Amino acid sequence: MEKSQTMEAAIPPPNSKPSMYLEDMEEVEKTFNRFDANGDGKISTEELSGVMKAVTSSTTSEEVGHMMQEMDTDKDGFVNLHEFASFCKGETDPFAATSEGGEKELKEAFELYDQNHNGLISASELHVMLTRLGERCSVKDCARMIKSVDSDGDGYVNFAEFKKMMTNNSKN
Template sequence: MARLADRYERVFRCFDEDGDGKLSPLELRRQVGLIGGELLLEEVEVAVESLDSDGDGLLCLEDFVGLMEGGGEEEKMGDLREAFGMYVTDGCEFITPKSLKRMLSRLGQSKTVDECEAMICHVDLDGDGVISFDEFKVMMM
């Protein structure tokens, strides 16, 4: 099992669309949206501003790790389990392309299974084609 810091770095690299080693509020918002999360740009901008260690308006890897490891662990875990549970179906303990498609459809977003597979690929840290709770947690925290 990869160290948590390695996982954060892998997620960071996936989020860093332009490969500049920094995350803009727009990149962060767009990537969270790809996995079905929804954040207002203003919310992301406030989060980035509060964690931005060098004042450039962007998150470096260390800032991102700070975002992922923020406080209130027990409450966060409960919220994450609840959110994760919305995406899993049929007693499966993973988010599959079909379950993601189904949930996005409920949220008014029409995606094909192929599109959902591509979305999962962005966050699938172990390459098994599904999102485990640990992968979901890394992406959402």
């Protein structure tokens, strides 16, 4: 998997699902297992809530419930690997241009990473968030990820670049 895909896979917008348009099943399973803290083969509301709290303390229980409703297609109260894989493939797309609030969700996701609120995501900010998500990477790795989506060459990801990356990726 390319580094830019790792960045895309690790950006969880609040008020919606994490953006995990993962391409191969091995990556989907690895991510699923990180969410499935007790290893029972399904993600509970509590497990999803724990992941979201690790990423951002501002996710409410209502938002987590909304995320579960979106992912839990068989309505059994849990997200199994099949449901998670469908979710990761972007079969339900919160970033679709026609979806109400898509721009707002993208902005909120961007703001999770832009920790100093300067309108740019730096390699160190990306590193902090990926570390919170359990990813093992260096700041240099993060700089390479940023370079892969940095269309203006300034060494940062601005909102326009972030939006382009997320909307292009969700159409795959």
